[in-house]
Structure formats: structure tokens, C-alpha cells
Amino acid sequence: MAQKDITPTGKEIFFPENEFIVSKTDLKGKITYTNILFEKMSGYSRDEILGQPHNLIRHPDMPHCIFKLLWDTLQQKKEIFAYVMNMHRSGDHYWVLAHVVPTYDLMGNHVGYHSSRRSPNRKVVKQMQSYYRDLNNIERKHSNVKAGMQAALDSFNDLLKEKGTSYAEYIFSLNAAA
Numbered sequence: 816m817a818q819k820d821i822t823p824t825g826k827e828i829f830f831p832e833n834e835f836i837v838s839k840t841d842l843k844g845k846i847t848y849t850n851i852l853f854e855k856m857s858g859y860s861r862d863e864i865l866g867q868p869h870n871l872i873r874h875p876d877m878p879h880c881i882f883k884l885l886w887d888t889l890q891q892k893k894e895i896f897a898y899v900m901n902m903h904r905s906g907d908h909y910w911v912l913a914h915v916v917p918t919y920d921l922m923g924n925h926v927g928y929h930s931s932r933r934s935p936n937r938k939v940v941k942q943m944q945s946y947y948r949d950l951n952n953i954e955r956k957h958s959n960v961k962a963g964m965q966a967a968l969d970s971f972n973d974l975l976k977e978k979g980t981s982y983a984e985y986i987f988s989l990n991a992a993a
């Protein structure tokens with residue numbers, strides 16, 4: 816089943832705080848590895864997942880601009896932490912704090928990406944829900960997806976500037992304050 820054919824149920828599901836949901840991709844974001852918890856939380860078997868693009872588990876309520884930020888950061892060969900809401904094949908959803916990094920082979924060639932996701936702080940999830948709703952509203956004001964994404968990203972960058980902080984510092988400050 817394609818992600819676009821799944822209707823979100825609005826029901827949140829959880830995974831243990833001391834466990835990580837792991838996946839690896841090639842340079843284009845096609846999945847090359849998943850751990851057992853990934854399969855459990857996505858509802859797909861490893862055979863169904865491998866080779867699929869990572870938007871297989873995308874939730875439609877995630878703002879486009881967060882993924883733009885993710886890909887822009889990764890393409891500069893930098894790591895990124897991000898709060899992401901993902902969707903199980905049933906339409907249920909779960910929140911993660913993802914840490915995504917570029918990966919290299921033994922020769923030092925950049926070959927793909929690795930994401931490990933932990934269970935996020937509940938207070939931060941509440942903040943993110945409201946913040947991502949604002950970003951979605953900005954994006955939806957534009958009929959053109961790219962323009963909407965850029966406008967939402969600009970507003971995000973303005974917020975960071977106002978706070979005098981970087982994206983990474985902002986994410987960590989949320990966690991520390993919660």
C-alpha cells in the first residue's frame with residue numbers, strides 16, 4: 816500500500832524509551848536496512864520496506880519544510896536532529912526524535928545515510944505539534960509547494976534569529992527545558 820492511500824487515524828502509538836528505531840538509506844533516500852523495531856512501528860515486513868523511498872512512513876501532517884531542512888543539511892554532509900511524526904501502515908502515528916547522519920564506506924566514499932530515532936520528551940512533542948501546525952498553515956497559504964516550503968522555512972529561520980540560536984541549539988534547548 817502506498818503512503819498516500821493511507822488515512823491517518825489520529826491515534827498515537829508508542830515504543831519503549833530505551834529502544835531505537837533504526838534505518839539506513841542509499842544516497843537517494845531508498846531504504847537499505849531497518850531494525851526489527853522499525854518493522855514493528857511501520858507495520859511493514861523487511862521485504863516490503865527494502866528498496867522503498869523513505870516517505871513510505873511519511874505522515875501527511877509533517878510540514879514539507881522540515882524534510883527540506885533535513886535534506887539540505889545532509890547534502891552538506893552534516894548531521895541533523897529533528898522531531899518527526901511518522902505513520903504506521905494502519906494510519907496510527909508515533910513521534911520520534913531522529914538523529915540522521917551521512918555514512919561512508921571503508922574508502923571514505925559517501926554512500927548513504929543512517930537514522931536512529933528515540934522516543935521524544937512528551938512536553939516537546941506538544942510544542943512541536945503546535946509549531947508544525949503553524950508551519951503547515953504557512954505552507955498551505957501557497958498554491959505552489961516549493962514556494963510554501965520556502966516561506967515556512969524562512970519563518971522558522973526568523974524565529975531562530977529572533978532567539979539568537981542555531982537549529983541544533985534550538986532542538987537541544989527544547990529537550991533540556993522540558
Ligand SMILES: Cc1cc2nc3c(=O)[nH]c(=O)nc-3n(C[C@H](O)[C@H](O)[C@H](O)COP(=O)(O)O)c2cc1C
Binds near residue numbers: 873882930
Ligand atoms: C536516513 C533517512 C531517514 C529518514 N527518515 C524519515 C522518517 O522517519 N520519516 C519521514 O517521513 N521521512 C524520513 N526521511 C525523509 C524522506 O526521505 C522524505 O524526504 C520525506 O518523507 C518527505 O517525503 P515527500 O518528499 O514525499 O514529502 C528520511 C530520510 C533519510 C535520508
